[in-house]
Amino acid sequence: MSSPVVTRRLVGAASPDNSGRLWVLYGRLVGPLLAGYLLFDRAFAYLHLPGSPLFVGEMVLGVGAAAAVVSTQYLKGPLRDESIFALLGVFAVWGLIRTVPGVATYQMDALRDAVLWLYCLFAFFVTGALARSPELVDRWISGLSRLTPWLLLWLPFAVILYPLSPSAPSVPFSTVSVLSHKSGSAAIAALLVLGVMWLLPGERSARSRVGWSLMALLVVALAATQNRGGLLGVLAGGAVGLAFLRNRVGLAARVVLVMVVGLGVASLLSLKVPMPGLQGREFSASQLVANVVSLGGKDSPGNLGGTVEGRQQLWTRILDKQIDDGHLVDGSGFGQNLASEVGVLDAGKDTLRSPHNSHLHILARMGIVGITLWIALWVGWYWRMVAGCRRLAREGQQTRRQVGVLCLMTSTAVLVSCFFDPQLEGPQVAALLWTIFGIGVAVTTVRPWFRDRTTP
Template sequence: MLNLLTTPIRLRRSTEPLPDYAVNGLVGLGLIATGALIAVAPLAAAVVVAFAFVALLLVYAEHLPRLFLHGTVAILAGYALAGRGFAYVGWKPVFIGDLVLVVGILALFTRARGVRLQPLHGLIALFMLLGALRTFPYVTVYKVNAVRDGALWGYCIFALALSAFVRIEHLRWAIERYRRFVPWLVAWIPIAATISILHLSPTWPNSGISIIHFKGGDMGVHLTIAASFVLLGLYGYEKRQRGLRSESTLWLLWFVAVAPVVAMSRSSMLSIGFGVVAAVALRRSVRIVPFLLTAGALVTMLVLFNVSVPVGGGQNLSTTNLMQNVVSIVSNKQDQAGSGGSRQNLNGSKKFRLRWWTKVVDYTIHGPYFWKGKGFGLNLADSDGFQLDSKHTLRAPHNSHITVLARMGVPGLVSWILLQLTFAATMLAWSLRARRLGARLWSLFDAWLLVAWAAIMIDTTFDPYLEGPQGAIWLWSIVGVGIAAVGIQQREFAAGRLRLEAA
């Protein structure tokens, strides 16, 4: 007996996994303990769950890059289909995009090895540094609002992580999967618009946000990305689509999807119009013929039958409304005519936005906030005197570039412009270089990323698209994939391998 008490206990190491009953028992005990903790101290329970989540990820660190890539693809699809509604999957203040972001951060710190740095990495790091300096001092004052507003720079992590982990096989996979996704997307958008117009979507219990949140500007971006994919030739590349997946059928569905989008949003008209023109300019092709024929037929039908369909928000789908939207982009006539309207109409007017943007320029470029801006967390609508309702729902100007200036000052805006223009120039240069070398698919892929980036830049000039995950994660994912694609091309072209297609 004495020997038993004095003999040290030695734990036997084994590579055998725990039995299923042991694992299930431990998980069950953990859930029971967490449930009890939630009842007593919800905040402490949230911290415990967060630590458990991170610990679990670190145990399986070798799988983090793959988990991050799969998670990113899943949320990008969700944001494209349900917009802001998908962003609220989760429980306030932690949502699905944040979980994937955490996985990306852990993957970067534990698995990123041998990443070849490029100038864009440095520009992203600079923008993030300036953003962090204008966010962290305000966390104690504005708490979660400072963190949420900081999404504008915080989601840059997606660009860094994707640039580190995306390989050539992932690009091939992405092209093939997006080719399958496009018909479903363009068929779904009119359904989503109908659900939104008729207010048929249920809401999330934790926020009151519609699960299917249809917004014209957001959907316009995705329709532009889809259209450029087809016009550039990626949709039918070496694989002619037939039947319901044919390009003719796809264009018919696309125009049906575009109709409510452009009726609701002037910014979507700009992003779609520019995207189509850019795609055609980057690859002159007869693929524009089905597009033009379908467009001509539908416009003729609208004119002959004088179609007018209400699409919500006081807007109608009609030739008259479409022409008014076009005129309002280049003229103040419509705004002046509607000056006696509601404050909600004022919110969407050019006059209201220009007044606010001018004030931001005055107190930054010409004023006391030149170097630092007002920081993240502060409600800019309240501070600048442009709030529209008692609930303080409006937080920032409907222009993400102006928001960068207001929150980060002139240095922040300069770093933002340098980053965006460098990315655009890089993708254009590599698209043209790949074309000269005869790497056709590489050239088309680079051009597609460039058009997708441009669509987001145009939309976010008239809408706070980048101040939520549904826009910011899409932008930084495009940037990250673009950086990865450039790095892959550098290696492949140096080795004489010009084909992106699978061998």
């Protein structure tokens, strides 16, 4: 970036040399953590110490928890001043209440399923780190800008190679393939770097941005041939970003033109990525068109409509059982395999544990109480973010405003994609979403716990 976003200024705080070092360490670890998730997705999530149940994301959360205990004063400001954290805290407490009864029966399975709400700790901890060192935002954005070329060069291969993951080597001490990069996660990563290039270009030239943007659109197109949720997420997130740009009509027209011309040429030439022995959807223009058409439902071509119908049947069975068991209000709790209980398994394996929809998963595990808190939480966050971005624009704080818009874009893409994929059940997407949640609160606050360089 051409100039720092923020600098540390905390009223009543101790000297930066004497306190809050763990918060700084946490902030410096979060950047590489998210970079690893963006690059390698699930394969990076399963890196952990041999013989330890803690994975890399949980270890970073452990540093945040230690910082919260040792330097609580940096967390008090955000918790005291930001009402949205009170709502997030209630959501987390309700998740804890519904988790505890299942621990005795299901043990680690209950704790594993509880990450659906537990990863919200990333939101709390990132605000503690920003209260200690607001310049971390600049560090993260600069790091993402440097990562962009490597990310966009690797992601097309990551998406294409994913179907070969069953025959690829596994991550040490796990059964997870090193090629386990889901196409939906790749699409979200591509949208994130698109947002950074156009909202926070820094010293990147217009020609460079156009070139890398075409690469990002290629990633989205490849991912869209395999995952419709990622496609819808990118479209929704991109629409949110365009709503905050002054030249949105012209930029949207150029993007649509590039996509239409590119897809038209690819269709005329019958372009596709040759993958001998590939089982499932092709990487081709015709497959992309079929996926777009399939968004209409079960009358879609091929087996795509059946996929939609199958998911709807899974959702219905789980919710019907929840009603029959009398747990519609408080939820079924955590630990039991919801899909197995209704007779649905993933290719004969005991791996599908949820309705394959993070929002409905919250309803199933935490009931109407949980889903009501979930909806209220995000309605409140979006209300705050939109109002905050407009206020920052009026005040001329463009960099903070652009960071806020980037948070809105990415969170929208994730939340929409979660309707089709259980992404919040894994840290590779959940850590990104909750970190963005905290950053958005920080850059839009009017409270003194987070101030930029111009604050008197």
